[in-house]
Amino acid sequence: MHKKPITHRQTARKEYLKVAKKRRPTCKEIRKAIKKQLKYVSKNLKTIDLLIKKGASLESLSNRQYRTLLVVSEVYRQQQYMWENKKQQIESRIVSINKPNVRSIVRGKAGKIQNLVLNCLQVA
Numbered sequence: 852m853h854k855k856p857i858t859h860r861q862t863a864r865k866e867y868l869k870v871a872k873k874r875r876p877t878c879k880e881i882r883k884a885i886k887k888q889l890k891y892v893s894k895n896l897k898t899i900d901l902l903i904k905k906g907a908s909l910e911s912l913s914n915r916q917y918r919t920l921l922v923v924s925e926v927y928r929q930q931q932y933m934w935e936n937k938k939q940q941i942e943s944r945i946v947s948i949n950k951p952n953v954r955s956i957v958r959g960k961a962g963k964i965q966n967l968v969l970n971c972l973q974v975a
Contacts, residue, residue: 856898863891885934892927922951 870876870884899920903909909917926945933941945951 856902858895858898859891863888866891882934885930889927889931889934892923893931896924896927919948922948925951 866884866887870880873880876884909920912920922945926948929941929944933939944954947953
């Protein structure tokens with residue numbers, strides 16, 4: 852591999868910050884932003900698939916990098932499903948890339964901005 856593949860990281864960050872810095876983004880703006888971010892992740896995952904087809908090996912990745920790649924692809928699948936079906940919930944939703952076994956608990960009064968508290972699942 853002579854040249855580093857294009858990742859669109861900086862443009863994705865700018866697009867994310869446009870919505871994240873707004874005080875109250877509309878549902879339409881949020882859906883549009885999620886779609887853009889999903890496209891950026893999709894492009895990156897396709898680039899990885901192309902590299903593998905060209906002969907790159909996943910064996911050169913460390914265990915942590917390989918696990919992160921698997922978690923990111925699963926998060927992408929979940930987010931894509933939720934976006935296509937206009938849902939905000941999915942069973943076994945991953946909320947943290949570094950700790951995929953952690954689930955969230957919603958706290959706060961109805962009608963107010965919610966506070967998510969992470970709950971660690973016990974794996975026996």
